[in-house]
Amino acid sequence: MRIGIIGAGQVAQSLGTRLLELGNEVMISSRDLSKPKDKGRWGILPSAAGWKDEHEIKGKKASAGSFRQAAEWGEVLINCTEGTASLQVLRDAGEENLKGKILIDLANPIGRTEGKAHLAFCNTVSLGEMLQAEFKETLVVKTLNTVSAEVMANPRVIRGRHDMLIAGNDYKAKSWVKDVFLRKWLGWKNVIDLGDIRASRSLEMYLMLWLSLWERLQTTNFNIRIVTE
Amino acid sequence: MRIGIIGAGQVAQSLGTRLLELGNEVMISSRDLSKPKDKGRWGILPSAAGWKDEHEIKGKKASAGSFRQAAEWGEVLINCTEGTASLQVLRDAGEENLKGKILIDLANPIGRTEGKAHLAFCNTVSLGEMLQAEFKETLVVKTLNTVSAEVMANPRVIRGRHDMLIAGNDYKAKSWVKDVFLRKWLGWKNVIDLGDIRASRSLEMYLMLWLSLWERLQTTNFNIRIVTE
Numbered sequence: 363m364r365i366g367i368i369g370a371g372q373v374a375q376s377l378g379t380r381l382l383e384l385g386n387e388v389m390i391s392s393r394d395l396s397k398p399k400d401k402g403r404w405g406i407l408p409s410a411a412g413w414k415d416e417h418e419i420k421g422k423k424a425s426a427g428s429f430r431q432a433a434e435w436g437e438v439l440i441n442c443t444e445g446t447a448s449l450q451v452l453r454d455a456g457e458e459n460l461k462g463k464i465l466i467d468l469a470n471p472i473g474r475t476e477g478k479a480h481l482a483f484c485n486t487v488s489l490g491e492m493l494q495a496e497f498k499e500t501l502v503v504k505t506l507n508t509v510s511a512e513v514m515a516n517p518r519v520i521r522g523r524h525d526m527l528i529a530g531n532d533y534k535a536k537s538w539v540k541d542v543f544l545r546k547w548l549g550w551k552n553v554i555d556l557g558d559i560r561a562s563r564s565l566e567m568y569l570m571l572w573l574s575l576w577e578r579l580q581t582t583n584f585n586i587r588i589v590t591e
Numbered sequence: 592m593r594i595g596i597i598g599a600g601q602v603a604q605s606l607g608t609r610l611l612e613l614g615n616e617v618m619i620s621s622r623d624l625s626k627p628k629d630k631g632r633w634g635i636l637p638s639a640a641g642w643k644d645e646h647e648i649k650g651k652k653a654s655a656g657s658f659r660q661a662a663e664w665g666e667v668l669i670n671c672t673e674g675t676a677s678l679q680v681l682r683d684a685g686e687e688n689l690k691g692k693i694l695i696d697l698a699n700p701i702g703r704t705e706g707k708a709h710l711a712f713c714n715t716v717s718l719g720e721m722l723q724a725e726f727k728e729t730l731v732v733k734t735l736n737t738v739s740a741e742v743m744a745n746p747r748v749i750r751g752r753h754d755m756l757i758a759g760n761d762y763k764a765k766s767w768v769k770d771v772f773l774r775k776w777l778g779w780k781n782v783i784d785l786g787d788i789r790a791s792r793s794l795e796m797y798l799m800l801w802l803s804l805w806e807r808l809q810t811t812n813f814n815i816r817i818v819t820e
Binding site: 475480481484485486519520521522523524527529554555556557561563564565567568570571573574575577578579581583584585586587588589590591 | 704709710713714715748749750751752753756758783784785786790792793794796797799800802803804806807808810812813814815816817818819820
């Protein structure tokens with residue numbers, strides 16, 4: 363399948379690489395294809411073009427393009443941009459290129475004040491809802507934003523049962539993301555459907571707890587499991 | 592030990608009953624001791640005086656008083672009021688009565704717009720932080736706000752490992768809450784310390800996910816387990 367990834371950062375590259383390994387064609391995208399990506403405290407990642415070259419050499423169907431090109435080319439789209447920029451980036455990608463397609467949104471709108479992370483917006487609104495409200499004919503599915511780039515692409519790095527959460531308005535789109543994308547491709551065995559896209563609020567607000575746990579555990583290789591009676 | 596519970600609602604009564612069973616003296620508190628407590632969709636709870644009478648008959652050391660009386664009398668205090676009212680209620684209880692004491696804060700500042708729950712404040716502030724900022728000589732410890740009244744008091748209603756989170760500035764106060772109050776008394780075997788009181792933001796913002804999970808699971812008997820490599 364042709365997967366158009368909007369973004370070329372750590373999450374885009376990590377997930378893109380995994381989707382290539384699974385036999386898909388993948389295009390990642392950026393405003394500047396030759397600019398190395400800043401991974402923050404983890405150093406520097408290859409540019410979008412560098413990522414493409416690396417995988418092409420290995421015979422994978424990798425490509426790199428503009429946001430617009432990736433959105434137009436992809437049969438399924440994944441929003442891997444920074445959450446605070448996502449709405450504008452997707453407008454630039456062209457509403458007509460998103461129409462009728464599944465858009466998996468795994469971004470978190472992280473803001474910073476005095477070096478301390480918080481959400482740029484939350485509580486009575488969420489990025490998932492904003493994207494669905496703006497692109498009415500796109501099937502927005504919120505998921506994967508609750509784990510690190512590595513865990514998203516390889517849930518097995520964490521042993522034992524742990525759960526992925528999902529939200530979205532379109533039942534068929536959500537079923538495909540749940541059964542094919544998450545379960546069959548990436549190996550997410552336990553996926554809990556939280557209902558329509560409003561549950562994006564819950565998923566995005568969990569980020570604050572994720573950040574606290576990261577600080578405490580000193581690793582991003584963790585997730586939650588919902589334990590019931 | 593003399594436990595002063597600020598509040599007389601579902602959480603106050605459930606936790607108060609459990610603390611009595613453990614051999615403590617417990618005072619719950621309300622503005623109106625004879626007013627039955629509204630449990631929302633769960634019906635009506637006894638008034639503070641009714642709760643006291645019920646437990647006195649069984650020979651337990653139960654009492655009911657004003658917020659001020661409970662705060663003055665208690666050696667350890669628990670904030671079981673509605674989060675949006677907590678700051679004012681604790682001011683009414685008297686700063687001098689809170690001084691030097693541990694205040695376990697398990698409230699969530701739940702607001703509602705058009706019947707939909709959200710947080711009255713969050714993200715760059717939290718109730719735990721507000722209480723600590725206002726009552727500087729009180730040892731505020733945030734915990735238990737991430738589970739239902741029943742699970743708080745009886746973590747064993749959920750089978751298998753699940754985790755409680757805790758935050759607070761004072762290490763000794765946090766150790767007592769962790770080792771004695773949570774572990775020894777209530778039976779919380781796995782308690783994860785998220786650091787200083789700023790982590791209240793994470794704990795309170797988790798409420799939105801809790802609400803989504805409640806809607807999905809149709810039970811309040813659930814909790815999360817942090818799963819690491």
